[in-house]
Amino acid sequence: MQPLKALATAIIGSSLMVYSASAAELNIVHGAIGKDNEVLRAELDRFEEQTGHTVNIVSMPESTTDQFGQYKLWLAAQSSDIDVYRIDVIGAPQIAEHFVDLTEHTKDIIGDFVPAAVESQTVGDKLVALPMFLGAPALYYRKDLLEKYNEPVPKTWQQMTETAKRIMEAEREAGNSDMWGFVFQGAAYEGLTCNAQEWIASFGGGRIVETDGSIGINNPKAVEALELAKSWIGSIAPEGVLNYKEEDARGLFQSGNAVFMRNWNYAYALAAGDDSPVKDSFAVTTLPVGAEGEKSAATLGGWHLGVSKYSKHPEEAIELVRFLNNYDNQKERAIITSRPPTLNAVYADAEVGEAQEFIPLWKPVVDNALPRPSAATKRKYNEVSSEFWTAVHNTLSGDGSAEQNLRKLEARLNRLRGSAW
Amino acid sequence: MASKAGISTLSRQRILSAWLFLTPMLLVLASVAAYPLIRTIYFGFTDASIDLIGQAQWVGFRNYLEYLDYGDGEGEYFGLLVDADWWRAVWNTLRFTIISVFFETVFGLVIALVLNREFRGRSLVRAAVLIPWAIPTIVSAKMWAWMMHDQFGILNDMLLRLHIIAEPIAWTASPDTAMLAVLIVDIWKTTPFMALLILAGLQMVPGDIYEAARLDGVGPVRLFLRVTWPLIMPAVLVAIVFRALDALRVFDIIYVLTPNNERTRTMSVFARDNLFDFDKFAYGSAASTLLFLIIALLTISFIWATRMNVEADER
Numbered sequence: 199m200q201p202l203k204a205l206a207t208a209i210i211g212s213s214l215m216v217y218s219a220s221a222a223e224l225n226i227v228h229g230a231i232g233k234d235n236e237v238l239r240a241e242l243d244r245f246e247e248q249t250g251h252t253v254n255i256v257s258m259p260e261s262t263t264d265q266f267g268q269y270k271l272w273l274a275a276q277s278s279d280i281d282v283y284r285i286d287v288i289g290a291p292q293i294a295e296h297f298v299d300l301t302e303h304t305k306d307i308i309g310d311f312v313p314a315a316v317e318s319q320t321v322g323d324k325l326v327a328l329p330m331f332l333g334a335p336a337l338y339y340r341k342d343l344l345e346k347y348n349e350p351v352p353k354t355w356q357q358m359t360e361t362a363k364r365i366m367e368a369e370r371e372a373g374n375s376d377m378w379g380f381v382f383q384g385a386a387y388e389g390l391t392c393n394a395q396e397w398i399a400s401f402g403g404g405r406i407v408e409t410d411g412s413i414g415i416n417n418p419k420a421v422e423a424l425e426l427a428k429s430w431i432g433s434i435a436p437e438g439v440l441n442y443k444e445e446d447a448r449g450l451f452q453s454g455n456a457v458f459m460r461n462w463n464y465a466y467a468l469a470a471g472d473d474s475p476v477k478d479s480f481a482v483t484t485l486p487v488g489a490e491g492e493k494s495a496a497t498l499g500g501w502h503l504g505v506s507k508y509s510k511h512p513e514e515a516i517e518l519v520r521f522l523n524n525y526d527n528q529k530e531r532a533i534i535t536s537r538p539p540t541l542n543a544v545y546a547d548a549e550v551g552e553a554q555e556f557i558p559l560w561k562p563v564v565d566n567a568l569p570r571p572s573a574a575t576k577r578k579y580n581e582v583s584s585e586f587w588t589a590v591h592n593t594l595s596g597d598g599s600a601e602q603n604l605r606k607l608e609a610r611l612n613r614l615r616g617s618a619w
Numbered sequence: 620m621a622s623k624a625g626i627s628t629l630s631r632q633r634i635l636s637a638w639l640f641l642t643p644m645l646l647v648l649a650s651v652a653a654y655p656l657i658r659t660i661y662f663g664f665t666d667a668s669i670d671l672i673g674q675a676q677w678v679g680f681r682n683y684l685e686y687l688d689y690g691d692g693e694g695e696y697f698g699l700l701v702d703a704d705w706w707r708a709v710w711n712t713l714r715f716t717i718i719s720v721f722f723e724t725v726f727g728l729v730i731a732l733v734l735n736r737e738f739r740g741r742s743l744v745r746a747a748v749l750i751p752w753a754i755p756t757i758v759s760a761k762m763w764a765w766m767m768h769d770q771f772g773i774l775n776d777m778l779l780r781l782h783i784i785a786e787p788i789a790w791t792a793s794p795d796t797a798m799l800a801v802l803i804v805d806i807w808k809t810t811p812f813m814a815l816l817i818l819a820g821l822q823m824v825p826g827d828i829y830e831a832a833r834l835d836g837v838g839p840v841r842l843f844l845r846v847t848w849p850l851i852m853p854a855v856l857v858a859i860v861f862r863a864l865d866a867l868r869v870f871d872i873i874y875v876l877t878p879n880n881e882r883t884r885t886m887s888v889f890a891r892d893n894l895f896d897f898d899k900f901a902y903g904s905a906a907s908t909l910l911f912l913i914i915a916l917l918t919i920s921f922i923w924a925t926r927m928n929v930e931a932d933e934r
Binding site for chain 2: 270273292293385386437441577581584591595
C-alpha cells in the first residue's frame with residue numbers, strides 16, 4: 199500500500215509540476231507605429247527563450263480610437279484569446295473592471311516607476327496596467343533652416359507661425375515648391391484632441407473638462423488659441439493636415455518638406471534614422487506657449503500593459519508584463535524607439551542619454567505632462583473627446599467660428615455630463 | 620367533387636412537403652437574422668453598455684425621445700428623434716445613395732451596352748471590368764486614400780501635371796470634397812456590379828427583335844429607347860434595388876476614407892460610433908433599429924412604386 203501511495207503521489211506530483219512548468223501560449227495585442235513591432239518581437243523572443251512560453255503578437259491599426267473599439271468588443275465577449283493588452287493611457291478608467299489588479303503583483307517594483315504614469319493607471323485602489331512607455335510631444339524643427347534664415351527657436355505659437363511662414367515662403371521662392379511651415383495631427387480623432395488641448399492649455403484656456411468635472415472650455419483664451427490654429431490651415435499647413443495622423447505628419451517632415459512638426463517621441467528615432475533625409479538637420483524642443491508667461495503644455499500620452507481578467511494564463515501574463523517593463527527592456531526601447539521610459543532610473547542612464555539626447559531632458563516634461571480628462575469624465579471620455587475634436591475640426595475646416603463651435607461644445611458637454619460624470 | 624377532394628389532398632401534401640423543406644431554412648434565418656435583430660431592438664429600449672451587457676435595464680422610449688422638464692414650465696426634448704447629428708447622418712446617407720446609385724446605373728448601362736456587342740477580346744474586357752468590384756472594399760478604399768493623399772497622392776500629381784488644378788486638393792480632408800471623394804471611390808468600385816446585372820438583362824433580349832427593327836429601318840437611338848430600354852427595365856430596377864440597399868448601409872468606404880467627419884458620416888457610421896466608441900450601446904442600438912426601419916420602408920416603397928410602373932408598361 200505504502201509504495202503504491204508513494205508512487206501515486208510521485209505521479210500526481212510530477213504531473214502537476216509538468217503542468218505548472220508547461221509552456222503557455224500567450225497573446226499580446228498592441229497598435230504598432232514606427233519600430234514598435236520589431237522591438238517587441240525581439241523582446242518577446244528573449245522572453246520565450248528564458249521561460250519556454252510562446253507569445254504571439256496581435257497587431258492593431260494605427261488609430262487608438264479603432265484599437266479601443268476592438269478591445270472593448272473582446273472584453274465584452276470575455277474573450278480569453280488575448281492575455282495582455284497594451285492600452286492607451288486614457289483607456290484605463292473606462293475598462294478597468296476587465297483587468298487583473300496588478301497592485302499585489304508589482305508592489306516590489308512599483309516605487310521605481312514615474313509617479314504620474316502609475317497614477318494615470320490607478321482607478322480607485324486598482325492598478326489596471328503597468329506603465330510601459332510614456333509620450334510627451336515635442337516640437338520638431340529644422341535647425342539647418344532656422345540657421346539659414348537666422349531665426350531663433352520659437353518660444354510662442356505666434357513666433358512659430360511667423361517663422362514658419364517666412365522660411366516656407368523663402369524656400370518656395372528658392373524653388374522648393376513642396377515646402378510647408380508646420381504639420382501636426384489634424385484628422386478628426388484622438389490625436390486632434392491631444393494637439394488642440396495643448397494649444398488651449400498653453401494659451402491659459404484651461405482643460406476640456408477640469409479635474410473636478412467642471413466645464414469652462416468656452417473662454418476667450420481658448421477662442422484665441424483655436425483662431426490661431428485656424429489661420430495655419432492652407433497657409434503654413436497644407437489643407438490635407440485635416441486628415442493627417444502621426445505617420446502622415448512624419449512622412450512630410452522626414453522627407454524634408456516641413457519646417458516644424460508637432461509629434462510624439464517615437465518620431466525622433468525614425469527621423470534620426472540612417473535612411474532619413476533630415477537625420478542631421480533637425481532638433482526637438484518643448485512645445486511653444488500661447489503667450490509669454492504661460493506654461494508649455496504637452497499631452498500625457500503613453501501605452502501601458504494590462505492583463506485581461508479572462509486570460510487562461512494570468513500568472514504567465516503577469517510575468518510577461520513585468521519582463522517587458524524591466525530595466526533592460528525599457529532601456530532598449532528608449533534607445534531604439536526614442537520613447538520616454540516609465541522607470542525613473544532609465545532617464546539617468548548614460549547610454550540612453552547618448553543615443554537619444556532629448557530623453558534625459560524630457561523627464562520634467564513627462565513629470566508635468568497634461569493629462570486628458572479621462573479620469574474626470576470616466577466612461578464618457580470617448581464621447582467628450584469626440585465632441586471636442588469635432589468642434590476643433592469644424593473650426594479648422596471653416597465650418598463655424600471658434601467662438602460658435604466652443605459655445606456649442608460647452609453646451610453639449612454640459613448636457614453630456616448631466617448631473618454627474 | 621371527387622376530383623376537388625383529390626386536388627386538395629395533393630395540395631395538402633405539397634404544402635406539407637414545402638414546409639418540411641422550408642423549416643431548416645426558417646430555423647437558420649430565425650437564429651442568425653431574427654434573433655440578433657430582435658435583440659438589437661430590445662437593447663434600444665434599455666440603458667445597455669457594451670462591456671456590461673448583462674446589467675441592461677429597461678428604460679422605455681428614452682433613447683428615442685425624452686422630454687426633460689426643467690420644473691419651471693420649461694423643458695427640452697432629447698433622444699434620437701430630435702438628434703441633429705442623427706438626421707444629418709440620415710441625410711448624408713440618402714444623398715450618398717441617390718447620387719452614387721444614379722451614376723452607377725448610368726455608367727453601368729453604358730458599359731453593359733458596349734459589352735453586349737460582339738468584338739474581339741470581349742470576354743477579356745468583361746473580366747477586366749469586374750476587377751474593381753472584386754477587390755475587397757477595405758483594400759480599395761485604403762488604396763484610394765493613398766491615391767487621394769494631398770502631398771503624396773498620384774491623383775493630385777496627375778491633375779497638377781495636366782494643369783487642371785493649380786494647387787493640390789486635400790480630397791478626403793477638405794469639407795468641400797470629402798463627400799465627392801467617397802462618391803468617386805464608390806462609383807469606381809460598384810459600377811461593374813451594375814454593368815454585370817444590366818448585361819444579364821440585355822442578354823435576355825431576343826436577337827430577332829433587333830433584326831426586325833433593323834429591317835424596319837429604326838435608328839439606334841429609337842431602337843434603344845423603344846426596344847432595348849423597356850425590355851431591360853425590370854432587370855435595371857432590380858439592380859437599382861440591390862444597389863440602393865447596399866448604399867443605404869454604406870460603412871467601410873467612409874470609415875476608411877473619412878472617419879469621424881460630420882460631412883460624410885452615414886447612419887451605419889453613426890450607429891457604430893455610439894455602439895463601440897462611445898459608452899452608448901443602447902443609443903447605438905436605437906440608431907440601428909431606426910436604420911433598419913428606414914431601409915425597410917424605402918425598399919418597400921421603391922418596390923411598390925416601380926412594380927406599378929412595370930405593370931403599366933406591360934399593359
